Amino acid sequence: MALTREQMAQRVAQELKDGFYVNLGIGIPTLVANYIPQDMAVMLQSENGLLGMGEFPTGETIDADMINAGKQTVTAVKGASIFSSAESFAMIRGGHVDLTVLGAFEVDVQGSIASWMIPNKLVKGMGGAMDLVAGADNIIVTMTHASKNGESKLLDTCSLPLTGKGCIKKVLTDLAWLEIEDGAFILKERAPGVTVEEIQSKTQGKLIVPDNVPEMQFAQAS
Amino acid sequence: MALTREQMAQRVAQELKDGFYVNLGIGIPTLVANYIPQDMAVMLQSENGLLGMGEFPTGETIDADMINAGKQTVTAVKGASIFSSAESFAMIRGGHVDLTVLGAFEVDVQGSIASWMIPNKLVKGMGGAMDLVAGADNIIVTMTHASKNGESKLLDTCSLPLTGKGCIKKVLTDLAWLEIEDGAFILKERAPGVTVEEIQSKTQGKLIVPDNVPEMQFAQAS
């Protein structure tokens, strides 16, 4: 069965390491924060200028001057720092963030990503996504494997305007965990109950299937 | 008679305006701070990261963590700000300082300046001088008109390695106040008792002498 949004977040959370500074994009990436293992310290960077994003405020502590990059009201954890947008993107561009998780419309076998524009539909703008994919060494893209019409989002070449060229090495879809190497997707793990054949049929770009493709393992939800 | 160092500082101080942010170099420029008119507010920028440099400390208030660009211990005035060297030179390079006063070995009719290096003698380095002359629109160079051997320092072309090219418009020497325009020094004022002939004889670069070259006026020392 395809992973739920929560399961996708849970799988991504397995890639976290103690002491990681992490930038989580809007949508499924945001949910990753709910699955940080309890014996692990992770600090969340929000590109509007906050390192050490905390949970949402209460009705009493809500503050218009304290938001995240998704414009939601948030709090800061103990030990947080707050700075300008130039400083924030100095961190990001300079490669100081250990892991970036973001959504996408398409990814291709060259590691290119399209996530910000669908021509002739609304253009909302790239926000910080282009900086994030250019600045990070370690990026996980989360998205559904195929569109609702069944069209693959894992392509030979992205069809939409790019967010970044050749910068993505890891993709988690609702069907699989894949890594991008030498112009191909390597199928590393299957969602529980999903067959290699289904993944193959929904992957337009070159897919390499190793002899053994284990099912994803999930710890008990905490 | 040639101006004393104090008179030179006093003459430069006449160019100050209320509300000016000013960077004063080492030597005679530093003395300008002693002649700021009492009805005028001027804020001194020190390129090591201090805007609002105050007077020297007392034996009690001296603090190793509070120095100026000349490495002297100083104080900060009320309303001062302190910042990094990058921020300090953002101010300077970005043209936010209203007036820069600095010394030089040579100046030429193109407005080029040499102030940091005498080949085959000691090279101490340019420090912030190259940034200061590149960043400021309004620069006053203070220096003696000629060397002790009588060699002119106001040249057709600087002989020493440059600090900046084509950036100087105003020069105060111990003999004269000059402005640089269209490839010549314009003699604007003479030091009291100094003849146009003496100035002419000590100026190697093209000198334009207007019909009337007034003597410098000095207010009573405050």
Added chain:
Amino acid sequence: MAGFDKVVSTYEEAMQGLEDGMTILAGGFGLCGIPENLIAEIQRKGTTGLTIVSNNCGVDGFGLGLLLEKKQVKKMISSYVGENALFEKQLLDGELEVELTPQGTLAEKMRAGGAGIPAFYTATGVGTPVAEGKEVRVFAGREYLLEEAITGEFAIVKGWKADRYGNVIYRHTAQNFNPLAATAGKITVVEVEEIVDVGELEPSQIHTPGIYVDRVVLGTFEKRIEKRTIKE
């Protein structure tokens, strides 16, 4: 002597000199830390043909959205322009030019503008539509784009506290683009919640030194929240 006293008493004075066709750099991210009263004053003033450099463009009926309503904006330079239906309409109708710029590049362009750096290289946007018409250059085996600095005739900034000399501090994440815009305006206007005595702000803790600031005005702020989110 006026000295370094930057305080003006009205919003009209604060925006004096703004003319049709000028470029304005605005602080703020979403609706957080926006110079809401300075924007309202520009709307009241009716200046048109403006180029606005701002990460976002407000929402319908608030923030920079007000200037869209009155068709005062010719061009927006922004990273994200969603959340604004009128914006979308004007864009599709061809009434509004938009130069989409990655957020980090936008921040750095303003900083560069204030810091006398005419241009810099960044990997952001290489191989994307942002790279169109820009020089690509390789440093240490990687491709980078040449991006030029941005300055404006005016910068409009929202601070928390300022002293009369124009030294400013920002509150929480309302800092965002504000200190960058502040450095890059020919005339920089800062509206604040509180004017404190000169000397009250700790010198090492000032976010925007007064040298960048031309006018300070005291305001009261609605501080509208775009996405109110509380713990369940």
Added chain:
Amino acid sequence: MAGFDKVVSTYEEAMQGLEDGMTILAGGFGLCGIPENLIAEIQRKGTTGLTIVSNNCGVDGFGLGLLLEKKQVKKMISSYVGENALFEKQLLDGELEVELTPQGTLAEKMRAGGAGIPAFYTATGVGTPVAEGKEVRVFAGREYLLEEAITGEFAIVKGWKADRYGNVIYRHTAQNFNPLAATAGKITVVEVEEIVDVGELEPSQIHTPGIYVDRVVLGTFEKRIEKRTIKE
């Protein structure tokens, strides 16, 4: 879990991993805000062939002058190297390479190194010996030089207070190059006068966020004054 605890208990640990031939970025201006104990540890360690990026080079017998004494330095990248007789001697004897860099350009090169900007343009140094071998390019009718970023295997930094997460604040003008060096070191080591509880530093007032800092060590400091000047 170790989490974000950056505190190490000895100077030996603080400089662990430093090897012959590495590049070290050092904070400080003159003798103000220099990482004096980290420098002393490098001297003790005896590492050689170092490239040091620092505005100055200390004085005879203190600060980076210590490393000159032991001939540990292969190359200095600095804006000003006066006030050091040994420096002069090694330079004239050809024992020491020196790359003189204007002070503002040096600061910006470190910032760029930390900020993922491989190169930038500046008017500083156009037409001077600094321009030799560098691209000159015209923007808006004015000439600018292309200057490249600097990074180093280590950055050594002197802070005032830090928390265990490596958030740092600097005291007075001891800030100078320290926050810039801090961003551009592969391993950034900060020595401080005081380690405070996490949460004690106000988030908006932190000069160097902990993300840039790898190790924090508590020290005691001589803070030698180079030019003691008092009011007459």
